[in-house]
Amino acid sequence: MDEITRTPHRRARDYRWDEVELRPYKEDARALFRDITRQLLFSDPELASELRYFEVAPEGFSTLERHAHMHAVLVLRGHGHCLIGNEVRRLSPHDLVTVPPWTWHQFRATTGEPLGFLCMVNAARDKPALPSDADLAALKAQPHIAAFLDGKPAD
Amino acid sequence: MDEITRTPHRRARDYRWDEVELRPYKEDARALFRDITRQLLFSDPELASELRYFEVAPEGFSTLERHAHMHAVLVLRGHGHCLIGNEVRRLSPHDLVTVPPWTWHQFRATTGEPLGFLCMVNAARDKPALPSDADLAALKAQPHIAAFLDGKPAD
Numbered sequence: 001m002d003e004i005t006r007t008p009h010r011r012a013r014d015y016r017w018d019e020v021e022l023r024p025y026k027e028d029a030r031a032l033f034r035d036i037t038r039q040l041l042f043s044d045p046e047l048a049s050e051l052r053y054f055e056v057a058p059e060g061f062s063t064l065e066r067h068a069h070m071h072a073v074l075v076l077r078g079h080g081h082c083l084i085g086n087e088v089r090r091l092s093p094h095d096l097v098t099v100p101p102w103t104w105h106q107f108r109a110t111t112g113e114p115l116g117f118l119c120m121v122n123a124a125r126d127k128p129a130l131p132s133d134a135d136l137a138a139l140k141a142q143p144h145i146a147a148f149l150d151g152k153p154a155d
Numbered sequence: 156m157d158e159i160t161r162t163p164h165r166r167a168r169d170y171r172w173d174e175v176e177l178r179p180y181k182e183d184a185r186a187l188f189r190d191i192t193r194q195l196l197f198s199d200p201e202l203a204s205e206l207r208y209f210e211v212a213p214e215g216f217s218t219l220e221r222h223a224h225m226h227a228v229l230v231l232r233g234h235g236h237c238l239i240g241n242e243v244r245r246l247s248p249h250d251l252v253t254v255p256p257w258t259w260h261q262f263r264a265t266t267g268e269p270l271g272f273l274c275m276v277n278a279a280r281d282k283p284a285l286p287s288d289a290d291l292a293a294l295k296a297q298p299h300i301a302a303f304l305d306g307k308p309a310d
Contacts, residue, residue, distance in 0.1 A: 004255075008239040012230075012249030020251075041251055042227035048203035048277040051227055072197035072206055074273070075167075076249075084163040094167030094231075096196055100159075118229070120275060122203040 015116055035060025050123055055116040056109040064106040069125035071099035073117050080115035081153040082107045088148045090155055110153055170210060170271055190215025205278055210271040211264040219261040224280035226254035228272050235270035236308040237262045243303045245310055265308055
């Protein structure tokens with residue numbers, strides 16, 4: 001028999017959930033992320049994936065990173081922008097973002113409101129890789145990416 | 156190299172998404188489900204799970220079923236009720252529902268508005284089992300479940 005305790009129903013209130021811990025991120029010295037919190041909504045030995053909720057405060061941003069595993073993202077609240085590879089996109093509630101393997105990505109709360117999104121990810125996955133100085137220079141050589149990373153995306 | 160085409164950004168509008176097909180369910184002779192649509196938001200060989208969006212029209216309900224695999228549900232819109240095992244719960248936006256293995260479950264739009272929810276599920280999973288007449292009788296022997304299945308949950 002299964003000995004795991006699973007609460008069948010956890011209520012939501014204002015982007016917090018019963019029994020779900022809020023995990024703040026610290027500031028990062030290289031400013032690779034800022035003002036973002038994480039909540040792990042679903043994680044279970046029987047589930048092949050986890051579902052997390054990230055919330056980026058105004059002017060904040062998620063880690064600029066890439067990895068072998070994919071991200072499947074659904075925006076839950078607010079507007080903002082994201083970088084996926086070489087593309088910068090404006091995000092609205094319920095938009096879907098697919099981050100393919102080994103693709104640089106970042107989410108930014110660029111519109112003065114919090115940007116909150118769900119992220120589905122394989123439970124078994126590799127660690128993210130952070131950009132080297134050379135990677136950052138290559139990204140910033142593209143003006144629309146430089147503007148995004150500077151918090152001033154074009155549209 | 157990866158040959159899969161993955162659209163990085165798919166826009167949402169009114170609970171429909173770019174490039175996502177709406178799959179209506181037919182009426183079921185035994186009234187095990189009614190007035191529910193399905194949209195497959197994320198499915199990819201690199202993702203261990205799928206993310207689907209189900210929307211139940213007012214008075215409609217999802218299939219009453221159980222299976223070895225789990226469901227991880229987040230309510231995206233509306234209110235309603237669900238059955239999980241022997242528990243009937245009232246649902247509000249962003250509430251989380253965990254359906255453990257082999258647990259009878261159903262979602263109902265009981266409040267005159269659509270009930271829409273995300274459901275994360277393992278990509279590799281078993282087929283749902285439907286209740287036998289004996290299963291249904293056993294469920295209906297519990298008054299709060301009988302009321303739920305009759306579309307009249309207590310709270």
